[in-house]
Amino acid sequence: MGWGDLGVYGEPSRETPNLDRMAAEGMLFPNFYTANPLCSPSRAALLTGRLPIRSGFYTTNGHARNAYTPQEIVGGIPDSELLLPALLKGAGYVSKIVGKWHLGHRPQFHPLRHGFDEWFGSPNCHFGPYDDKARPNIPVYRDQEMVGRFYEEFPINLKTGEANLTQIYLQEALEFIQRQQAAHRPFFLYWAVDATHAPVYASKPFLGTSQRGRYGDAIRELDDSVGRILHLLRDLGIAENTFVFFTSDNGAALISAPRQGGSNGPFLCGKQTTFEGGMREPAIAWWPGHIPAGQVSHQLGSIMDLFTTSLSLAGLEPPRDRAIDGLDLLPAMLQGHLTDRPIFYYRGNTLMAVTLGQYKAHFWTWTNSWEEFKQGIDFCPGQNVSGVTTHSQEEHTKLPLIFHLGRDPGERFPLSIASIEYLDALRRITPVVQQHQEALVPGQPQLNVCNRAVMNWAPPGCEKLGKCLTPPESVPEKCSWPH
Amino acid sequence: MGWGDLGVYGEPSRETPNLDRMAAEGMLFPNFYTANPLCSPSRAALLTGRLPIRSGFYTTNGHARNAYTPQEIVGGIPDSELLLPALLKGAGYVSKIVGKWHLGHRPQFHPLRHGFDEWFGSPNCHFGPYDDKARPNIPVYRDQEMVGRFYEEFPINLKTGEANLTQIYLQEALEFIQRQQAAHRPFFLYWAVDATHAPVYASKPFLGTSQRGRYGDAIRELDDSVGRILHLLRDLGIAENTFVFFTSDNGAALISAPRQGGSNGPFLCGKQTTFEGGMREPAIAWWPGHIPAGQVSHQLGSIMDLFTTSLSLAGLEPPRDRAIDGLDLLPAMLQGHLTDRPIFYYRGNTLMAVTLGQYKAHFWTWTNSWEEFKQGIDFCPGQNVSGVTTHSQEEHTKLPLIFHLGRDPGERFPLSIASIEYLDALRRITPVVQQHQEALVPGQPQLNVCNRAVMNWAPPGCEKLGKCLTPPESVPEKCSWPH
Numbered sequence: 028m029g030w031g032d033l034g035v036y037g038e039p040s041r042e043t044p045n046l047d048r049m050a051a052e053g054m055l056f057p058n059f060y061t062a063n064p065l066c067s068p069s070r071a072a073l074l075t076g077r078l079p080i081r082s083g084f085y086t087t088n089g090h091a092r093n094a095y096t097p098q099e100i101v102g103g104i105p106d107s108e109l110l111l112p113a114l115l116k117g118a119g120y121v122s123k124i125v126g127k128w129h130l131g132h133r134p135q136f137h138p139l140r141h142g143f144d145e146w147f148g149s150p151n152c153h154f155g156p157y158d159d160k161a162r163p164n165i166p167v168y169r170d171q172e173m174v175g176r177f178y179e180e181f182p183i184n185l186k187t188g189e190a191n192l193t194q195i196y197l198q199e200a201l202e203f204i205q206r207q208q209a210a211h212r213p214f215f216l217y218w219a220v221d222a223t224h225a226p227v228y229a230s231k232p233f234l235g236t237s238q239r240g241r242y243g244d245a246i247r248e249l250d251d252s253v254g255r256i257l258h259l260l261r262d263l264g265i266a267e268n269t270f271v272f273f274t275s276d277n278g279a280a281l282i283s284a285p286r287q288g289g290s291n292g293p294f295l296c297g298k299q300t301t302f303e304g305g306m307r308e309p310a311i312a313w314w315p316g317h318i319p320a321g322q323v324s325h326q327l328g329s330i331m332d333l334f335t336t337s338l339s340l341a342g343l344e345p346p347r348d349r350a351i352d353g354l355d356l357l358p359a360m361l362q363g364h365l366t367d368r369p370i371f372y373y374r375g376n377t378l379m380a381v382t383l384g385q386y387k388a389h390f391w392t393w394t395n396s397w398e399e400f401k402q403g404i405d406f407c408p409g410q411n412v413s414g415v416t417t418h419s420q421e422e423h424t425k426l427p428l429i430f431h432l433g434r435d436p437g438e439r440f441p442l443s444i445a446s447i448e449y450l451d452a453l454r455r456i457t458p459v460v461q462q463h464q465e466a467l468v469p470g471q472p473q474l475n476v477c478n479r480a481v482m483n484w485a486p487p488g489c490e491k492l493g494k495c496l497t498p499p500e501s502v503p504e505k506c507s508w509p510h
Numbered sequence: 511m512g513w514g515d516l517g518v519y520g521e522p523s524r525e526t527p528n529l530d531r532m533a534a535e536g537m538l539f540p541n542f543y544t545a546n547p548l549c550s551p552s553r554a555a556l557l558t559g560r561l562p563i564r565s566g567f568y569t570t571n572g573h574a575r576n577a578y579t580p581q582e583i584v585g586g587i588p589d590s591e592l593l594l595p596a597l598l599k600g601a602g603y604v605s606k607i608v609g610k611w612h613l614g615h616r617p618q619f620h621p622l623r624h625g626f627d628e629w630f631g632s633p634n635c636h637f638g639p640y641d642d643k644a645r646p647n648i649p650v651y652r653d654q655e656m657v658g659r660f661y662e663e664f665p666i667n668l669k670t671g672e673a674n675l676t677q678i679y680l681q682e683a684l685e686f687i688q689r690q691q692a693a694h695r696p697f698f699l700y701w702a703v704d705a706t707h708a709p710v711y712a713s714k715p716f717l718g719t720s721q722r723g724r725y726g727d728a729i730r731e732l733d734d735s736v737g738r739i740l741h742l743l744r745d746l747g748i749a750e751n752t753f754v755f756f757t758s759d760n761g762a763a764l765i766s767a768p769r770q771g772g773s774n775g776p777f778l779c780g781k782q783t784t785f786e787g788g789m790r791e792p793a794i795a796w797w798p799g800h801i802p803a804g805q806v807s808h809q810l811g812s813i814m815d816l817f818t819t820s821l822s823l824a825g826l827e828p829p830r831d832r833a834i835d836g837l838d839l840l841p842a843m844l845q846g847h848l849t850d851r852p853i854f855y856y857r858g859n860t861l862m863a864v865t866l867g868q869y870k871a872h873f874w875t876w877t878n879s880w881e882e883f884k885q886g887i888d889f890c891p892g893q894n895v896s897g898v899t900t901h902s903q904e905e906h907t908k909l910p911l912i913f914h915l916g917r918d919p920g921e922r923f924p925l926s927i928a929s930i931e932y933l934d935a936l937r938r939i940t941p942v943v944q945q946h947q948e949a950l951v952p953g954q955p956q957l958n959v960c961n962r963a964v965m966n967w968a969p970p971g972c973e974k975l976g977k978c979l980t981p982p983e984s985v986p987e988k989c990s991w992p993h
Contacts, residue, residue: 031520031775031776034806035520036520037514037518037519037520037521037775037776038520038776039540039541039775039776039915039919040540040808040916041538041540041806041808055524057522057523057524058522237916238808238868238916239916239917240914240916240917242917243916243917284918284922284923285914285917285918285922285923286917290776290919290920292514292520292522292775292776293514293520293521293522293773293775293776295892323517323524325523325524325721385721408922408923409778409893409894409895409898409920409921409922410892410893410894411892411893411894412891412892415892431723431768432522433523433720433721433722433723433726434721434722434723434725434726434768434769435767435768436522436773437773437892438892439767439768439891439892440767440768440891
């Protein structure tokens, strides 16, 4: 989902009344960022509070390449990483993930091995259908065991776009909340739905209801679901004891637009890029009785802050034996304090850009290669900023391209390198980047090796269902990450 | 000002708390259009309820050319046109225009000759300063007589951006409202401020206060002023008797971006073009106790509707002896009714495009010429949609380019002409355009002839001030309209 997909962020069709109301009752963050322009690394960052470069959610197979966890990936979340649900156990929290995990699908990487108590959902994206020969369909798990596969027990109709997954995920969420409330247990619910990821889907009551096509149908169903979750919290009388945060793991995938891709509002490009459209996200905090209603915070926020903030809410400290990139947002949310902090934009292990205050400096520019672009793969359709949306990797580490995001949120007008403003901005940014890079200890890269043998051929529980498939011979290969 | 310049429309810095509150207390129109992608014709349309092609606010000097009223223009609003303030007199209304008139600066075109009872402001844009030899500075009028000139009695500091004009215009508005309320007279105030038009200005308390640079300072001052006007209406106890509408006469001038130009949100291009960025406008209706608070109307609205709606509010009928393009918006505002109606996009007397429902058909595409573009004049900076943002005038009258504005508000993905959706849309649009064109009687074009002798050399009242200048010899020429 993109920054511009909610009514409260200016989507012209204004079809998100529940999320808009959540913002009106809570706090909107217009300057909130994910940790990476695509899924797996961002989700690793959310749950670890650390940049993907630290947790190993990157590749070194090529320069500045985006990598994730398709089902041929060998790696996943290392045991050495401490995830939010594992830490929250220290304060008695019960944790559940509903939806897409995406931190590795081999059994040792499963959510229940990393602190979650419950899981309903899938380890990988819902791509398919597959023939179960070249590759198997993605399994759906309940806790440790699979309960079926996408396109089999959990159908997605690619032609009509119909799938009941969001409704199933919603019921899982509501049931979990009710159960914890009844038992008076504190809980952490990670509701990681994926209806807006191509192939985009919605359930029958929502299909065809949006002015924005199928993508809008999916957004409407998510919006409705968020409304129901918040409503339940109020009904159960626990709204004032429950912190809820809504955000996205990357910008709208403009490559899927217009039928299966959304809007990044006024921002440049989308998913896969380190322009604002790829990493600035919708973000709403809701905690009635604590966060004052109808506020806007200009805090530069990060998805990694949710790690630190959640620990803070539970009365816990973040781990001290490792670098944590997340800030505690409570001072911003409860007292309106602003903390000066940088936002780093990575592709693989390459620091592409940094934002500090209103200034964003690009050290490298790239959308994708000329080869891909000529094949019609375009992460910036209709947008072309000369020298900025480049199709070769352009290095600017000595003299970065600097934009003022207040005057120029669309990153169209780089500051003149001869201006005093440029020099002042560079002077502020340089030591922050230097300090970051000097202290950085990259984790072991997890996204380098692929192997068809590790696909979801025979997930735990497949025997009971008679759904085990025979894996091919093990052939480890370097994964190919074209962009 | 552009669609994307208000917080409520998604501007990331969210610096328009008063306009955002106005929307929260009233009705927001995300699909509201001006009548032309530039100033004079749009303002003529607002006050006549008629397309500029009918009132003569166009040129035939070139094909599909934008024309306006610089001070060398000979034409202006014809006496045959009936303006809103003249009609409102029939219901006892007193009318005042504050700010830029722009319907002709020669005395016969002045607002007081066309129904306004009071005027404080200028006939033309605040360009300058001039040397009073090649061209005079633009006069500022109080009613029939000039009271000074821009850059002289009414300074605008081009270097710092400081000018007190918005504050002066605000005081004029507040004083007028108080006076009419005290006299229990119904009133029409046309508050036509121009601080966001380059050269952009703001008064000292606002300069440097925006995260968006000088343009943002100007927006903040306008926002603050609107807040003060609404506050006065409440204080005087007449808010529930006063209909207030906020909109703009064209999209943000991206050619002035980023320092003096604003945001058209997710829309394509800006001022001067017939893409959405040039003509879709912010629009907020406010009438406490009548228009329900916090509503969004998806009515396709037009600036010309304000003519018809205002007459309706005053219990008057629009003239029957001429074509009126404006709709009465009261059913949309008070009962939530939606009326199916086309939006026409003209450049000069060329119908460039039409929107009907969610579909927009372009019959001609053009931004500006290659010659201008190569000189750096760019109405779509950073945007380039192949075959759409063309630099030669491309005709598509037989097979228009059609976009679905719900799925694709940015006009990036034309529908395939082989699709059923395209054919269905074309089948709906064709008769509407045919009917429009067959019935259309263009007015005498007012914007063809220019003459340096008609400039503001010796406006009425100049003698008293000793500010009369000697006009040069009269040499009528065809005006040059490059785009």
